[in-house]
Structure formats: C-alpha cells, structure tokens
Amino acid sequence: MAAGSRLGERNTRQRDTIAEVIRDAAGPLTVPEIFERSQQSIPGLGIATVYRTVKLLSEAGQLQAVILPSGETRYESAQLGHHHHFHCRVCQTVYDMQTCLVRVPESRSVDRGFVIESHELTCYGVCPACA
Numbered sequence: 001m002a003a004g005s006r007l008g009e010r011n012t013r014q015r016d017t018i019a020e021v022i023r024d025a026a027g028p029l030t031v032p033e034i035f036e037r038s039q040q041s042i043p044g045l046g047i048a049t050v051y052r053t054v055k056l057l058s059e060a061g062q063l064q065a066v067i068l069p070s071g072e073t074r075y076e077s078a079q080l081g082h083h084h085h086f087h088c089r090v091c092q093t094v095y096d097m098q099t100c101l102v103r104v105p106e107s108r109s110v111d112r113g114f115v116i117e118s119h120e121l122t123c124y125g126v127c128p129a130c131a
C-alpha cells in the first residue's frame with residue numbers, strides 16, 4: 001500500500017538520521033540531546049519516536065546504553081572499542097576519551113583473589129571548550 005510504504009520510508013529516514021546523530025557525537029547522548037539534534041533534520045519529530053528508535057537500534061545491536069555513575073542513561077554506537085568518558089561539570093557534555101588511563105592487569109588476581117575482567121571509568125572536570 002502506498003500510504004504504508006511512505007510511512008516505512010519516513011521511519012527509515014528517521015532511524016538513519018538518529019543513528020547518524022549518535023555516530024557523529026563527541027560522546028554518548030541522552031535521549032533529549034538526540035531529540036534536539038535530530039529535530040533539525042526531521043521536522044515534526046516527537047520525543048516518543050526518539051525513545052522508540054533508540055530502543056529498536058539497541059535491540060538490533062547498533063547502539064549500547066551507557067549508564068553513568070549518576071544513574072543517567074546515554075546512548076553510543078555499539079561499534080566503539082574500549083574507552084572512557086569525561087563529564088564536563090560546566091556544560092554537562094559527556095565526551096569519549098581516546099586513551100585508557102588505567103593500567104589494570106586484567107584476568108590476573110590483583111587483590112585477595114579478585115580477578116578483574118574489565119573496567120569502566122568516568123572522569124569529571126572541565127572540557128577544552130569551557131576551560
């Protein structure tokens with residue numbers, strides 16, 4: 001049906017735009033941030049659509065949720081390798097950091113028999129744009 005196929009095209013375009021916004025970001029984004037950035041290319045976009053699309057892309061393995069120590073949930077590409085996050089306390093932007101600053105001997109017992117398999121790190125401070 002023509003109407004159905006137009007709707008399908010619109011959904012695909014929305015999904016592609018949202019995936020692109022997340023891919024182009026300097027770090028993981030909240031749903032309101034994804035909504036705000038996608039709105040520029042998708043007039044009439046609703047935030048419920050962004051929530052639904054983010055869920056779909058996560059289930060498809062394209063996105064992964066980042067849950068910060070504050071409990072805030074953000075989304076980033078599932079294709080990124082191991083990296084840390086930097087939360088700017090001035091502008092509240094969360095950036096990906098390129099360098100792993102932690103030298104943990106993984107898969108070795110380092111402390112009373114605890115075997116570390118992975119780690120996550122969120123740094124806090126002031127980003128170059130706010131410094």
Ligand SMILES: [Zn+2]
Binds near residue numbers: 089090091126127129
């Ligand atoms: Zn900043």
Ligand SMILES: [Zn+2]
Binds near residue numbers: 082101102119121
């Ligand atoms: Zn690391």
